[in-house]
Amino acid sequence: MLPSSLDELIEALRCLPSVGPKSAQRMAYHLLQRDQRGAARLGQALAHALEVLRHCERCNTFSEETICQRCANPRRDASLLCVVEMPADLAMIEQTQSYSGLYYVLMGRLSPLDGVGPRELRLDKLIARAHDGKVQEVILATNFTNEGEATAHTVASLLTARGLKVSRLSRGVPVGGELEHTDTGTIAQALVERRTV
Amino acid sequence: MLPSSLDELIEALRCLPSVGPKSAQRMAYHLLQRDQRGAARLGQALAHALEVLRHCERCNTFSEETICQRCANPRRDASLLCVVEMPADLAMIEQTQSYSGLYYVLMGRLSPLDGVGPRELRLDKLIARAHDGKVQEVILATNFTNEGEATAHTVASLLTARGLKVSRLSRGVPVGGELEHTDTGTIAQALVERRTV
Ligand SMILES: [Zn+2]
Ligand SMILES: [Zn+2]
Numbered sequence: 001m002l003p004s005s006l007d008e009l010i011e012a013l014r015c016l017p018s019v020g021p022k023s024a025q026r027m028a029y030h031l032l033q034r035d036q037r038g039a040a041r042l043g044q045a046l047a048h049a050l051e052v053l054r055h056c057e058r059c060n061t062f063s064e065e066t067i068c069q070r071c072a073n074p075r076r077d078a079s080l081l082c083v084v085e086m087p088a089d090l091a092m093i094e095q096t097q098s099y100s101g102l103y104y105v106l107m108g109r110l111s112p113l114d115g116v117g118p119r120e121l122r123l124d125k126l127i128a129r130a131h132d133g134k135v136q137e138v139i140l141a142t143n144f145t146n147e148g149e150a151t152a153h154t155v156a157s158l159l160t161a162r163g164l165k166v167s168r169l170s171r172g173v174p175v176g177g178e179l180e181h182t183d184t185g186t187i188a189q190a191l192v193e194r195r196t197v
Numbered sequence: 198m199l200p201s202s203l204d205e206l207i208e209a210l211r212c213l214p215s216v217g218p219k220s221a222q223r224m225a226y227h228l229l230q231r232d233q234r235g236a237a238r239l240g241q242a243l244a245h246a247l248e249v250l251r252h253c254e255r256c257n258t259f260s261e262e263t264i265c266q267r268c269a270n271p272r273r274d275a276s277l278l279c280v281v282e283m284p285a286d287l288a289m290i291e292q293t294q295s296y297s298g299l300y301y302v303l304m305g306r307l308s309p310l311d312g313v314g315p316r317e318l319r320l321d322k323l324i325a326r327a328h329d330g331k332v333q334e335v336i337l338a339t340n341f342t343n344e345g346e347a348t349a350h351t352v353a354s355l356l357t358a359r360g361l362k363v364s365r366l367s368r369g370v371p372v373g374g375e376l377e378h379t380d381t382g383t384i385a386q387a388l389v390e391r392r393t394v
Contacts, residue, residue, distance in 0.1 A: 001288060003261045005246045012242035015235025016213075017227045022377075025285060030214045031243070032250060032259060033304055038212025039243050045209035046228070046240035049202045053229060062229060064200045088222060091198060107230055180219075 006032075058129065061087050061105040070103070077101040079136040083126065083155060085109045085143055089179040093141060096188040101139070104129055109142060110151040121151075123158060130164055137165045139194055143178045144169075167194040203229075255326065257319075258284050258302040267300070274298045276333040280323065280352060282306050282340055286376040290338060293385040298336070301326055306339060307348040315351060323352065327361055334362045336391055340375045341366075364391040 002010070006028060013024035031039035055061065056068035070076065080101025084090050090103050104126050110116060130138050138159055142148035156166045170193030179187065199207070203225060210221035228236035252258065253265035260266075267273065277298025281287050287300050301323050307313060327335050335356055339345035353363045367390030376384065 001291065002284070003250060003259055003265075005242070005249045005261060006259050009242040009246040012235070012239040015228070015232050015239055016224050027213050028246075029283060029285075031212070032246060035212050036247060038209070039247055042209040042212055043240045043243035043247070045202075045206040046236050046243075049206040049225075049229060050233060050236055050240070052202045053200060062200055062203050064202060068200075086226060087199070088226075094198065107226075 055107070059103045059105055060107060060125065060129075061090060061103070075100075078132075078134040080139060081130055081135045081137070082139040082141050084141045084179070085148060085151070086180075089141065089143070092179050092182070092184065092187060093191070096184045096191065098188040098191050102135075106142070106151070109145075109147045110154060111147050118154060118158075123155065126155065127158055127162065130159055131162065135164070137167060139191075140166065140168045141179065144174070145176060145178065169194055252304070256300045256302055257304060257322065257326075258287060258300070272297075275329075275331040277336060278327055278332045278334070279336040279338050281338045281376070282345060282348070283377075286338065286340070289376050289379070289381065289384060290388070293381045293388065295385040295388050299332075303339070303348070306342075306344045307351060308344050315355075318348075320352065320355060324355055324359065327356055328359065332361070334364060336388075337363065337365045338376070341371070342373060342375065366391055 009032075010021070010024045010028045013019055013027050014021065016024075019027070031042075052064050053062050054064070054066070056063040056071055057066055058071040059068060061068060065072075077100050080099075081104055082093060082099060082101055083104045083106065084093065085106050085108060087105055090105055093099055093103075106121055106126070108116060108121055110118065110121060129135075138155075140152040140155060142152045142155075152168055156168070159166045169187075169190040174182070206229075207218070207221045207225045210216055210224050211218065213221075216224070228239075249261050250259050251261070251263070253260040253268055254263055255268040256265060258265060262269075274297050277296075278301055279290060279296060279298055280301045280303065281290065282303050282305060284302055287302055290296050290300075303318055303323070305313060305318055307315065307318060326332075335352075337349040337352060339348045339352075349365055353365070356363045366384075366387040371379070
């Protein structure tokens, strides 16, 4: 009953997380009726991001370069490698201004129920990265949720088995909490009190 | 701190209704990390919809043609014109299968607080449409919310002043309710019991 281009737009909006049919319809009408400039901007931003964004070969976060600026910065301490789940977690740790090492962004977490195991999470890439000969300590800063803890446990086993020193953020972060929603003071404290595992 | 293309995508996603910064960030990571095909599809759907969709010159709904198929259908009863707020409302009335007249879609409602008055809602276009010489009765099927009722009241005044018969859906629709969330049986009854205003 709807024009096919409108139907397709509503369907396409459903690829956004937690957007159902009613919500997609509302979004489509809003964009077409009230914000055509925003719609054009979004279309272009999607196309551009898909074209230029890749994963940094060293830290795995989104980057427009092969090696991102942070990894290429010689003033960062290359002996420390902090492992986080998502770029938002990295941003929170940077905001504490109490860490000057490098990062590895998993871009997810182990989640057996969703079919995300060590292979899907490409933990082999992290292991290779941690063995560059410069890293002295790997700091696990995955979330303190069940999945984040399981991920930290698995990563710790893999890395200690290969002779690396591995530490975990101290439990200053509330159990069950997520980094993204924790105040930077608590995160800073958890960094200082990190414990060897 | 983020690559500019990623920053721009997150900003652009905020043009979607009720999407804040955290939510936009989550959407961007989801699209780039888990659903690049969906992202490409959405980008193309936006560009295509913006390119081909216009408003039907007769009923004002979204259409890829100058006159939409419904308005061009000679089997619809051209003596009845049903006024609704949004295409979703039109779809609900069509689903009742108890109406064979034509429609006019306001694409909104009077909302003085949001700066939407009779001029912004282009009620002049509705008045012109209703005076095509064929329309015998205008059925007001705006929502039974405060804004929908106010819209119906204003439209009724404008049209009756020009000698047209105007009716309103009966109050089978719950007061304060929205068509989109009403069962079709209730809407069908409200159509039958519509009252002249
Ligand atoms: Zn990097
Ligand atoms: Zn039409």
